Structures are given as C-alpha cells and as structure tokens.
Amino acid sequence: MLDHELEAMEREILLEAAVLAPSMHNTQPWKFAFRDDTIEVHRDPLRQLGAEDPEGRMLCISVGAVVFNIRVAAASLGRATRTSVLPDPARPLLVAEVRVGEVGRELPDPAGLYPYLPRRRTSRQPFDEREIPSDVRSELAEAAAREGAVVEWVTEPARVRRLLGLAVDAEIAEADDPRRLVERMQWVGGDRERDGIPSDALGPRPAEGVGPVRDLAVEPSDRLRATAAFERHPQLVVVWTPDDDPPAWLAAGQAMQRVLLLATSRGLAASPLTQPLEHAELREAVRQDAERHGHPQLILRLGYGPPGPRTPRRAVEEFLLDDTAPGMGGD
Secondary structure, three states: OOOOOOOHHHHHHHHHHHOOOOOHHHOOOEEEEEEOOEEEEEEOHHHOOOOOOOOOHHHHHHHHHHHHHHHHHHHHOOEEEEEEEOOOOOOOOEEEEEEEEEEOOOOOOOHHHHHHOOOOOEOOOOOOOOOOOHHHHHHHHHHHHOOOOEEEEEOOHHHHHHHHHHHHHHHHHHHOOHHHHHHHHHHEOOOOOOOOEOHHHOOOEEOOOOOOOOOOOOOHHHHOOOEEOOOOOOEEEEEEEOOOOHHHHHHHHHHHHHHHHHHHHOOOEEEEOOHHHHOHHHHHHHHHHOHHHOEEEEEEEEEOOOOOOOOOOOOHHHHEOOOOOOOOOOO
16 A cells, blocks of 8 residues: 545545444544544543443444444545554554555445445334344354454344343343443433434333343433333344454454444344443353353344434544544534
C-alpha cells in the first residue's frame, strides 16, 4: 500500500459507516483520527460502562465492530485495508489502525455488505418459529471463521434452556446491584436523540414473564409496557474465540459484525443475549458447556422477525479527536 491522503468525501463515508456499529447500551465509546491514508480508532474511556463492563471486554467488542464497518466502507470504495490492533503500547487508548489502500480493479471483500450497514438493527421483538435454513447457518459460521472466531449453533433443547436460565440468573443478580441500576438509568429509556437506548427500542415484555430477550427497562413506564408472546424455540448462537484478551475481543467484534451484516442480508433479525457473559461465574458455566471452542464472547438470538427501530447516533464531528477531517458534515 502506498501512502496517500484520504479525500474529505472518503473520510466522511468511512466515519458514517463506522459509527453505525452496535455498542452496549448504545454508548458509542469510540473516537477517530486521520493520519494520511490511515484511520485511527480509539476507545473513549468516559463512555465505558464501569458497572456492567468493568474489564472493557464489551467495549473492545464494539470497537471491533467499528473496525469491520470501516473495512466494509473502504471496500465499497474499491480500496483494500490493512488493520493493526493495539499498535502502540505507549498509546493505550489507540485500539486499532486501519490503513486504506489505493483503488483496485475489483471491489474487495467485504464490499457486498455495505448496503446493509444502515439496515442492521437490534430487534427485541418476537420472532416467528421458522427455522433458519442449514445453508444460511453454514454461511454465518463461515463468516465468523473468516475473522478468527467460531459461531456455534446451539441446537440441543436442553442447552438452549440452560442458556436462557443463565440469562434469567444474570437478570436476578443485576436487580440487586444498585451500581448497574444507576448506570442503566443513564443510558436506557425515554426519548433519546444522540445515544443510549430509547424506550421505543426496548420491545415488548414477554407475556410468559421470561423470554429470549433482555429486559433493560428501568423507568416505571417502561416496566409497564405492553406484553407479547415470543417464539417458543429461540435460535441461539455463541461466538467463541481461542483466547480471552483485548485482541481476541476485537476479533470477536469483527466476527460479530460480519455475522450480523450477513444475517441482515439474508432477511434475519438479531438481538444480543449476552447478560450471562457479564458475570464471571455464569460465563464460566457457559464456557464449561462447550470449552473445546475456547472462550465465549457473545450470545446472539437470530430469527425471522421485524427489524428494530433505528437507535440514535451522535454527530460525526463529536467522534473526532482533532480537526483531521475538514469539511465534515453531520450524520
């Protein structure tokens, strides 16, 4: 790759794609800087969830999703990329550098996912009972493998029930944690225009009392929102990595985003069910069920159902560390 200056329009396309990545409670914990042909991706410690994500594992996963979105957008411009993770120990907030190459003759992988960046949303709505075809399951597993992760489809009914039970155990533990409650009140509920999860994105409460979705509601009005019947046979996947450190978390985030974008392109909806992985003892229980795969990083619910509403994003300028992208417009 040769050094070259990215044009303002290219920078805008890359940034607008990057900030569409999902993050826990939609905190958007990232910042960017441009250096010639490279976009630096930094974590924003002020937006780390100290109670719910004290190690920063979920933050790194979300930044990994950002990196993948940048790769997708660059590919749509005909440009290959080269990514370096944690490139400078002297700059601990610098998580990744994505170097953008010259325009090639063909659109590189993963350019085909670009149209699905704005369509990918978290859906906390009920899904129907249609089974995801085996060829689509294989495609999604291959997508994760390309990023160095394993997608395990949980097909045994007893194991599905166990994962759902661990999710309930996590929610019971969280109900007695005042720090989590205060933190969640900061980010969840109400009408939101810049970040966080607005009330209309919470979805209905399960009519049976428990279901395959995480109930994040903290406001009294949100706790009393309408109920609905959820699918009786949720289709769950666990995303695994061989290691359990920041580079592995970043790889998991890139794998997650590739899987979610491909799932969107195949007409699937998705929502995270990660709460068991946010408690050490419950995460260990998940790991012991299939420890041959390594370390569990994410649990996702996939199926056929309505897409969730679009969640808010901050203006692109707010994500820049300095004036490295002159002429940028808002998102």
